Structure formats: C-alpha cells, structure tokens
Amino acid sequence: MNCSSEDLKAYFLGELSSRDKAPVEDHVHACQSCREELDRLKLTQTALLALEEEEVPQRIAFVSDKVFEPRWYQTIWRSGPAMGFASAVILAAAILVHAFGVQGFARPAGAPPVTATVDTAQIEQRIEREVNARLDAVVQKAVSDAQSKQAAEFAKVLNASEARFESRRKADLATIQQAAEYYEKQMNRWLVASNDTRAGQ
C-alpha cells in the first residue's frame, strides 16, 4: 500500500471497516511519514477537544409555552370519561341517522325512485313529534311515580298515627279502670264503717 492521505484520515476518524483497517495499520507501522502525519492528526484532535462545551445560558423550557400545550381535541382524546361520552353521542347520532336513513330510502319494488332532495322541514317535524311523544311519556311516568310515592307515604303516616292513637286510648282506659276500682273500694270501706257506727248506737 502507498501513502494515502485520504485513507489515513478515514482510518484516523474511525470510518474504515475492519477489513480496510488492517492494510492501513500495516502501512503506518512501516511508514515513518504516515506515522508522523497520524500523530499530527491526533494532536490536532486533542487541541480541538480542548474546547469545552458551554452551558446553555438559559434553559430551553417548553412546559409553559402555549404552542406546546395539547390542543382541545388532544385533551378530549386523552380524557376517558369525555371520550366515553363522545362515543355515546356519536353512536346515538349514528343510530338516529340510520333509522331515518332506512325509513327514507326503503321503498317497495317498482315504486318510482325517490328524489335525492331532503325535506328538512318534514324531518324536523318528525323529530319534534318523536321528542314530544317521548317527553310526554317520561313526564307522565314521573308524575305517576310521584303520586304513588306520595300515597304510600301518606298511608304510612296514617297507619302510624292510628297505632299511636290506639295505644293511647288503651292506656287511658286502663287508667280509668284503675281509678274506678280505687273509688269503689273506698266507697265499700265507707259503707262498712257507716254500718258499724249505726250498729253501735
């Protein structure tokens, strides 16, 4: 191998494959000028590496930078409950569209083709009727439930009052009975005493 500045530099910079490295190493071992050239390259590199890296004057921070904040759709995408809600809304919309689509596009065989125009007023009326019907049903059910609950509570309070009244009445009767028995005994004592007095006279 002859002296080759390019090969020597490629060898020095670590760009040669192991197969290409061996002949260069053999040549450098045998060639005084190439050995000196390699030493000069090493010294140059050592001098270059003496230049130390500077610290960054101020931190390159992006946390507070608006441009790095996630967009609103990224925030929603990362929010589980919100995504669940969004999925439910999309599913409901899909069902609604499908329902109206089936009714709108289904036609008997032989029937004239339906024009592609969409009667939005008709759809709005249909949605309004549907919404009103469902709303009425829901309100009616809610009122019925409330009335049943109120009646049940009233019956419960009434039963409790009746029980309290009955209990009180029994207690009063017992008291009256005891008082009557007491007065009856007293009366008998007075009668006996009165009879004894008459007999002594």
Place this chain on the structure above:
Amino acid sequence: MIFREVEDRDLIAKARRGHVDAYNVLVSRWEKRVFNYLLRLVGHREDALDLSQDVFLKAYQNLKKLEDPAKFPGWLFRIAHNEAYSLLRKNRPEGELAAEPKTGGETSGRMFPMELTLAVQSALSRLSDDQREAVLLKVYQGFKFEEMAEILSCPVSTVKSRLYTALDLLKQTLAPVQMGGAE
C-alpha cells in the same frame, strides 16, 4: 448507550402522543449539544440560543414526520443545520457564505480565556462555514460520514472533501500551539 437510545425512543413515542414532559426531557438531554453546535457555527451566543429554541420547536412540531426514532440525533441536527444556514444567509451577502475565511467573531477573545481554547476558536473561525460544520459534526458530535451526508444534504464524497480540507487547515493553524504546548 443502548439504554439511552431506548429511553430516547420511548420519550419520542410519548412526545408524539402529546406528552410535553417527555419532550422536555428530550430537550434537556440534547439542548447543550445543539446549542454548542450552533454557537460554534454562527459564532454568536444570543443567535445560538434563539436558534436552539427554534430547532426544538420545529422538532416538536414535526416529530410525527420522523420515520425512525433511532435517527433522531441526525434528524435534529439536520433541523439545526437548516436553521443556522437560514440565519447565515440572512446575515451575509449572497456568495459570501461559501468560502470566506473568518478572522474571528464574537466567540474569539471573549468567551474562552485560556490560550489553547482561544487558538482553537480562532482556527475554527478561519474555516469556511461548510468546513467548520463538517468538523463540528464529526469531531464534536461523532456522526458518521453517511449521517453527516444526510444532515448536510450532500454526497458522502463532499463531506469527506470538506472534512479532510478542514483537518489539513486546522493542522497547520494549530501546529504552533501544539508545538508550544509540547515544549
């Protein structure tokens, strides 16, 4: 090194999903290298800092375009190269960019007090921008010729030519310093 690559890849994947914190970690790992590369290339601290901000901003905005996360370093320095050359073209008249030897910019004399570092800084500033960048990418950043060719958008032969010429010039310029240091 392998662990570092894996970690960088994980951070890139997270940053792609919008995790700003992951990207901040990535920035903290690379900001010093990118800043010093730009500083030595443009020779002005404030410009280097502004360019570093721009580089990391553009990198974040284009992270999804990075096909292979393992090539992140080269891709990042490609952005840095483009940003630096946009500034250099803006600051200098047409045609002056390619090969005018500099006689020393703001970096010489003020930033590095020691004699050797001054001499090295001066020697680097005498190279053309292309030659200096080749030295920065190879000697300081350790990129391979193929990676440098991708960063600089030029053939490998051009990379070699710039680098070998730069090494010859540096060898001559720094010879007295080396000899002086050896004495």
